[in-house]
Amino acid sequence: MKTNSVTLFKEAYGKFCIPAINISMPEQIHALFSTAQKMNAPFIIQTTPVAREYMHPLMLINCVKAAAKIYPDALFALHLDHGNEPHIDSAIESGEYTSVMIDASHDPLEKNIERTKKISHRAHLKNISVEAELGVLSGVEDHLNIEEENALYTNPADVEYFVKEAGCDSLAVAVGTSHGAYKFSGGKGLRFDLLKDIQKRVPDFPIVLHGASSIDYEEIKRINAAGGNIKEDAKGITEEEIRKAIPYGICKLNIATDLRILWIRILREYLQNHPDQLDPLRPGIQYMQELELLIAKKFEILGNTNKT
Ligand code: G3H
Ligand code: 13P
Ligand code: NA
Ligand code: ZN
Secondary structure: EOOOOOHHHHHHHOOOOOEEOOOOHHHHHHHHHHHHHHHHEEEEEEOHHHHHHHOOOOHHHHHHHHHHOOOOOOOOEEEEEEEEEHHHHHHHOOOOEHHHHHHHOOHHHHHHHHHHHHHHHHHHOOOEEEHHHEOOOOOOOOOOHHHHHHHHHHHHHHHHHHHHOOOOOOOOOOEOOOOOEEOOOOOOOOOOHHHHHHHHOOOOOOOOOOOOOOOOOHHHHHHOOOOOOOOOOEEEEEEEHHHHHHOOEEEEEEHHHHHHHHHHHHHHHHHOOOOOOOOOOOHOOOOOHHHHHHHHHHHHHHHOOOOO
16 A cells, blocks of 8 residues: 555654665565565655666656556555655656655755745645755865865755745655765764754654665675776765664655665676576576665664564
């Protein structure tokens, strides 16, 4: 059954976390719905503008609709990740998305509020949940001085004002993670001091963590052994950090890169080991099988199993 994000967050707050999995291929949709149905695990399936343009929004939405029929017990929200106004318009008009993100985090505070507020009004008329972002998500680089570094993080002092004015239902914060395979390049890890301060200012308000892939070092090594050239200092969020973040109100964890790493490892090894094959469905089948295991492991860590 499809629901909106807010409904999922109400159950989860402080106790467990809803995985928000970025999908851009049918194999990923299958693996996600299948695992979630088996484990009675509520989830968010999310699509970026890039994914929508790759598959075509209609194709993508209809694959998700088909999955909901194939796996009728799955409980999920369909979310637009990193939306801008044109994609948000299209998502709202589709009648299929139950959740959207307006990413105005690169705008100054007041502009961010203004853009988010407009979306909140429109989306709420249709019972669609709205995620906003405050703070700039990026790797904290070694060469930045403290002042520059602090400017990238979400300022807890802005959070209460922002959510009240912007009318959003959840807030993505910059507390040390970044997108892609190279997080925590400054070696600082997740800023629990900021999470704690944010929760104190907006108790019970759902907080979202972007850039929350774990980046399995063994997978990176296998990619490189099969001809890849991924820097071996690739690093993600640890299992301990994820578990520790949940009581701070982290209700949604965004995961994209871990799925990509698995697919690239499988493809590279397959091509290297089967130079005589022409059937792309064979690595595809392997991907679906191994992705189910990866997703099941995420569910265990996030604690969202047996919650539908
Ligand atoms: O933030 C989301 C993803 O990591 C970026 O995905 O390449 O589909 O925009 P994208
Ligand atoms: P990762 O790159 O860590 O998977 O983050 C994904 C994300 O935040 C999507 O919005
Ligand atoms: Na999002
Ligand atoms: Zn993101």
